[in-house]
Amino acid sequence: MTIVPIIKRDYILKLAEQGKRTDGRSFDQYRNIEIETNVVNKAEGSARVKIGNTQVLCGIKMDIGEPFPDTPTTGVMSTAAEFVPLASPDFESGPPREDAIELARVVDRGIRESQVIQLEKLCITPGEKVWLVFIDIHILDYDGNLFDASSLAALAALLTTKVPVSRFLKDLNEKDRDSWQEQLLELYTIPKVDEVPFAVDEANTNPNLIKDFALPMTEPPVSCTAVKINDFVLFDPCFDEEIIADTRLTVATDHKGDIRAMQKGLSGSFSKEEIQKVIKGALDNGQEIRKKLYQSIGK
Amino acid sequence: MKSDIKLINNEGKRIDGRGPKDIRKIKIEAGVLHRADGSCSLEWGGNKILAAVYGPKEAVPRHTQNNLRAIVQARYNMAAFSVEDRKRPGPDRRSVEISKVISEALERIVLTEQFPRSSIQVNIEVLDAEAGTRCAGLTAAGVALIDAGIPMRDIPVACAAGKIDGQIVLDLGKEEDNFGDADLPVAISPRTGEVLLLQMDGHLTYDEFNEAFDLAVQGCHIVSEIQKQAIIHKYQTIAAEVKE
Numbered sequence: 001m002t003i004v005p006i007i008k009r010d011y012i013l014k015l016a017e018q019g020k021r022t023d024g025r026s027f028d029q030y031r032n033i034e035i036e037t038n039v040v041n042k043a044e045g046s047a048r049v050k051i052g053n054t055q056v057l058c059g060i061k062m063d064i065g066e067p068f069p070d071t072p073t074t075g076v077m078s079t080a081a082e083f084v085p086l087a088s089p090d091f092e093s094g095p096p097r098e099d100a101i102e103l104a105r106v107v108d109r110g111i112r113e114s115q116v117i118q119l120e121k122l123c124i125t126p127g128e129k130v131w132l133v134f135i136d137i138h139i140l141d142y143d144g145n146l147f148d149a150s151s152l153a154a155l156a157a158l159l160t161t162k163v164p165v166s167r168f169l170k171d172l173n174e175k176d177r178d179s180w181q182e183q184l185l186e187l188y189t190i191p192k193v194d195e196v197p198f199a200v201d202e203a204n205t206n207p208n209l210i211k212d213f214a215l216p217m218t219e220p221p222v223s224c225t226a227v228k229i230n231d232f233v234l235f236d237p238c239f240d241e242e243i244i245a246d247t248r249l250t251v252a253t254d255h256k257g258d259i260r261a262m263q264k265g266l267s268g269s270f271s272k273e274e275i276q277k278v279i280k281g282a283l284d285n286g287q288e289i290r291k292k293l294y295q296s297i298g299k
Numbered sequence: 300m301k302s303d304i305k306l307i308n309n310e311g312k313r314i315d316g317r318g319p320k321d322i323r324k325i326k327i328e329a330g331v332l333h334r335a336d337g338s339c340s341l342e343w344g345g346n347k348i349l350a351a352v353y354g355p356k357e358a359v360p361r362h363t364q365n366n367l368r369a370i371v372q373a374r375y376n377m378a379a380f381s382v383e384d385r386k387r388p389g390p391d392r393r394s395v396e397i398s399k400v401i402s403e404a405l406e407r408i409v410l411t412e413q414f415p416r417s418s419i420q421v422n423i424e425v426l427d428a429e430a431g432t433r434c435a436g437l438t439a440a441g442v443a444l445i446d447a448g449i450p451m452r453d454i455p456v457a458c459a460a461g462k463i464d465g466q467i468v469l470d471l472g473k474e475e476d477n478f479g480d481a482d483l484p485v486a487i488s489p490r491t492g493e494v495l496l497l498q499m500d501g502h503l504t505y506d507e508f509n510e511a512f513d514l515a516v517q518g519c520h521i522v523s524e525i526q527k528q529a530i531i532h533k534y535q536t537i538a539a540e541v542k543e
Binding site for chain 2: 040043046063087093094096138141143239
């Protein structure tokens with residue numbers, strides 16, 4: 001560790017003993033969160049999320065491709081994160097390093113394992129053609145807590161994604177259209193998918209007038225991250241707190257208050273009580289963040 | 300690439316409604332990122348660009364150092380979602396070339412002799428692309444360099460001209476770039492008129508080149524004013540905050 005983080009560590013710990021943080025927040029309080037959707041015209045869906053000074057942009061691109069042989073009737077999603085050197089003096093260009101890969105995998109898992117995207121509805125012709133969903137996360141400004149900013153950006157982008165049927169119509173042959181017709185009709189007409197508080201817009205029951213439709217989604221879990229510095233547990237760490245942190249825990253919780261994903265990072269350790277504290281904080285903050293997410297997409 | 304698409308209608312208007320010498324709408328903001336030493340966000344028509352400057356700092360690896368001056372390392376990168384068909388992340392041959400010509404253009408304008416053995420890094424991220432990203436990127440880089448306080452001879456600026464349906468026009472749009480006859484991106488130092496970057500593809504006669512070049516330079520001067528306003532605006536905002 002270089003000298004600057006050591007000095008800052010002393011300062012942050014001294015404040016923490018008085019129950020304070022460098023920016024005046026309480027231990028379980030998030031910085032201001034801003035979510036802006038539809039920021040990239042070329043993308044099928046996009047969102048820019050700011051948590052304090054941290055800024056992340058997520059764009060969704062879709063394509064038609066082959067399904068995996070073991071899941072011939074489900075769409076395919078993939079997630080990638082780019083730590084571009086624009087965002088921090090410590091990020092270097094080149095192939096993704098382990099940090100970027102861990103981040104992309106944690107975001108991917110949160111979406112995949114909770115079946116946030118209804119991939120089974122994205123099959124066109126079983127075994128031949130399915131929709132591919134690419135989630136690309138671009139870090140623009142790094143001031144800590146990339147996990148929460150990135151997963152929130154991915155969710156907001158997915159929630160505004162339109163499946164570009166009209167653009168790809170030329171790639172669908174007679175067989176594909178026949179095979180997909182029934183499901184397509186359903187995709188246009190379902191008023192409510194599971195407990196999703198939003199309807200499929202531009203519903204059109206006439207398959208000859210195919211329009212782009214909203215990506216079929218379920219209620220997403222929201223992730224919250226806390227770090228431990230000595231015995232203090234701080235939510236939504238800023239950069240200075242993150243670099244001196246002993247350990248980190250991300251907890252994703254759903255609208256029912258259940259836990260949907262967890263990831264511990266860094267070489268320190270947690271006690272069971274501390275983990276429970278993080279889960280409780282994640283549930284409380286998760287509700288607030290969920291509200292912001294729905295506000296941003298106008299629901 | 301020839302096609303049947305009509306790029307200029309009978310009334311002399313282009314596909315997006317512009318006249319031949321009209322530039323797309325440009326919006327520039329300086330100092331938009333927290334971590335970077337200098338930054339700029341720029342919207343130019345449907346292009347969205349973010350530029351960040353880091354440095355001057357020691358150039359690593361050591362063999363890249365120049366004992367007499369600083370090196371300028373520009374990196375032009377397109378986001379995977381910035382184009383119609385998803386682009387694979389990471390540098391391709393096109394972005395490596397653009398990075399190189401932009402680095403060389405900026406090296407001419409930065410007072411590199413003041414920072415021997417160091418590197419000035421200019422990161423240009425294309426978040427949304429719609430023709431003319433290299434001009435937009437270099438223009439954004441100019442503002443980010445000023446924002447970072449890097450001493451320069453001038454604020455570099457770029458704009459393209461081209462030929463569509465046999466006519467010379469300013470600042471090609473997407474269809475015009477794809478189906479037009481020629482594209483001529485030019486970067487200049489607006490104070491002296493020195494040319495910092497010049498590329499061309501397509502087909503122009505000697506006279507057409509002269510006309511297109513003059514038009515591109517005119518475009519550069521228009522953009523240059525918007526750059527200056529963005530920088531002035533940033534410092535006026537800071538001054539107003541300090542007063543409060």
